[in-house]
Amino acid sequence: xxxxxxxxxxxxxxxxxxxxxxxxxxxxxxxxxxxxxxxxxxxxxxxxxxxxxxxxxxxxxxxxxxxxxxxxxxxxxxxxxxxxxxxxxxxxxxxxxxxxxxxxxxxxxxxxxxxxxxxxxxxxxxxxxxxxxxxxxxxxxxxxxxxxxxxxxxxxxxxxxxxxxxxxxxxxxxxxxxxxxxxxxxxxxxxxxxxxxxxxxxx
Amino acid sequence: xxxxxxxxxxxxxxxxxxxxxxxxxxxxxxxxxxxxxxxxxxxxxxxxxxxxxxxxxxxxxxxxxxxxxxxxxxxxxxxxxxxxxxxxxxxxxxxxxxxxxxxxxxxxxxxxxxxxxxxxxxxxxxxxxxxxxxxxxxxxxxxxxxxxxxxxxxxxxxxxxxxxxxxxxxxxxxxxxxx
Numbered sequence: 001x002x003x004x005x006x007x008x009x010x011x012x013x014x015x016x017x018x019x020x021x022x023x024x025x026x027x028x029x030x031x032x033x034x035x036x037x038x039x040x041x042x043x044x045x046x047x048x049x050x051x052x053x054x055x056x057x058x059x060x061x062x063x064x065x066x067x068x069x070x071x072x073x074x075x076x077x078x079x080x081x082x083x084x085x086x087x088x089x090x091x092x093x094x095x096x097x098x099x100x101x102x103x104x105x106x107x108x109x110x111x112x113x114x115x116x117x118x119x120x121x122x123x124x125x126x127x128x129x130x131x132x133x134x135x136x137x138x139x140x141x142x143x144x145x146x147x148x149x150x151x152x153x154x155x156x157x158x159x160x161x162x163x164x165x166x167x168x169x170x171x172x173x174x175x176x177x178x179x180x181x182x183x184x185x186x187x188x189x190x191x192x193x194x195x196x197x198x199x200x201x202x203x
Numbered sequence: 204x205x206x207x208x209x210x211x212x213x214x215x216x217x218x219x220x221x222x223x224x225x226x227x228x229x230x231x232x233x234x235x236x237x238x239x240x241x242x243x244x245x246x247x248x249x250x251x252x253x254x255x256x257x258x259x260x261x262x263x264x265x266x267x268x269x270x271x272x273x274x275x276x277x278x279x280x281x282x283x284x285x286x287x288x289x290x291x292x293x294x295x296x297x298x299x300x301x302x303x304x305x306x307x308x309x310x311x312x313x314x315x316x317x318x319x320x321x322x323x324x325x326x327x328x329x330x331x332x333x334x335x336x337x338x339x340x341x342x343x344x345x346x347x348x349x350x351x352x353x354x355x356x357x358x359x360x361x362x363x364x365x366x367x368x369x370x371x372x373x374x375x376x377x378x379x380x381x382x
Contacts, residue, residue, distance in 0.1 A: 025348070030316050031218050032341045032363065038226050038334060039370040042377065045230035065369045072366020075359045079345070082354045099315040100308065107312040109320075112305075113223040 022087035023095065029080025033073050037110045040069045044117035051124035056131055063135035070142035074149035081153030088157045105150075106182075118189040126192040140190055147183030151176050217319035218337050221330035224323050232380030233327045240270050241331050242378060248339060249371045252364055257346035264343035271336050331374065338370055 043066045050059040083092070096103040105111055128136055151159075159175030173181065188196035221229070244267040251263030313320050321333055345367070349360040 027316055028341075028344045028348075031337070032345060034218070034220060034316070034318070035334070035337050035341045035370060036366055038221065038337075039373045041223070041226040042230045042373050045227045049230070065372065068362075068366050068369045072363045072369070075355065075363040075366070078355050078359055079348050079363075082348075096315065100311050103311075103315070107308040109223045109309040109312070112309075113226065 016087070016091075018084060018087045019091035022083035022091050025083050026080050026088075026092045029076055029078075029082070032076035032079060034108075034110055036069050036073045036076060037114055040066055040073070041110070041113050041117055043069065044114075044121065048117075048120050048124055051121070051128070054129065056129050059129075059132055060135045063132065063139045067135075067139045067142040070139070070146045074142075074146040077146070077149045077153050081156060085157050115186065115189075118186060122189055122192075125190065128192065140187060143187060143190065144183070147179065147186070150183070151179045154179055217317045218340060219319045219333035220321070220337055221333050222321050222323045222325065225321065225325065225327065225330040229327055229330060229377050232377055233331070235328075237328045237331060237378055241328070241335055244270060244335055244339075245371050245375050245378075248335075248342060249368065249375075252342060252368055252371065255361075255364060257350045260346040261343050264339040264346075267339040268336055268343075271332055331377065334370075334374060338367065338374070342367055 043062050047059060047062040047066065050062055081088075100107065125136070154175045159179075162175055185196050188194040247263050248267055251260045254260065321329060325333075345360065345363055348355065349357070
């Protein structure tokens with residue numbers, strides 16, 4: 001999430017119709033994202049159980065279902081960001097800064113739970129049956145697509161140049177660079193043999 | 204922006220959502236029979252979603268939202284969407300009053316995105332109700348967004364419909380698993 005690095009964060013209500021539309025799209029696009037992430041949390045919990053039980057048939061179906069959910073979450077991000085950049089800068093960003101100067105997607109409890117689900121899969125994925133390889137690779141590709149969609153929306157709204165104040169310890173990174181770091185770290189959690197560091201910004 | 208902006212409070216525009224820990228308990232199913240309102244609503248949403256027709260989806264979503272008492276707020280959101288510009292977005296928590304504790308950040312985030320999250324001790328059935336209503340609201344939103352023909356492509360909306368179909372499958376399986 002790309003937020004200008006200044007100290008002005010007075011609560012603001014959008015007035016212009018396009019500003020209202022931008023807010024509507026931003027919030028309702030995220031609503032779709034949240035519903036999909038809740039379903040993903042349920043499914044990833046089931047996936048861990050299936051992998052622990054070596055139930056390959058169930059695990060394959062759960063991989064496939066969750067891949068569809070992650071691709072859908074990429075579209076949800078596209079809907080959220082389908083607003084003109086000026087409205088985003090003038091209406092959406094100030095409202096987020098007003099809520100919290102370092103407002104970030106990592107402030108979402110659903111996102112935190114999703115990451116816990118990824119972490120819980122790290123061990124079972126090291127013992128993945130070879131017959132599940134294709135379904136697993138499709139799932140990782142879908143997670144990568146979701147990351148790219150998020151980067152696309154961020155970049156479309158100035159995130160290639162501006163820092164993300166919600167990025168934790170490396171605020172000199174642009175919003176897009178921050179999302180790349182975070183996304184790569186998440187995918188490393190899902191990659192057998194990979195040992196992601198605790199902090200996405202320090203290897 | 205119509206009169207709704209001036210006459211409705213922001214609390215009327217919240218999406219019901221389960222607590223995050225509850226999702227993990229839903230993963231192993233529901234031990235007891237759940238309300239027929241849920242069991243009949245999910246197939247109705249699935250049929251409408253499969254049609255790919257925006258008007259059909261919106262109508263089915265409205266019908267489902269109307270069945271649930273938890274949906275009073277979502278109903279208001281649904282009605283408010285009709286002119287597309289009536290969202291009274293949440294008033295942000297003043298930054299000066301905000302701490303950095305994780306629970307504070309979660310609360311602020313939920314407030315910003317107008318989420319009406321259930322308590323952790325809410326029943327699984329209540330969580331299912333919340334997710335079913337939230338799904339219906341999102342389906343209606345997506346149908347409306349697709350009909351506006353802005354930057355998101357038809358193929359992308361097709362992917363979203365596939366994903367929403369999976370949400371319905373996931374919730375339906377939650378009804379039937381009794382592990």
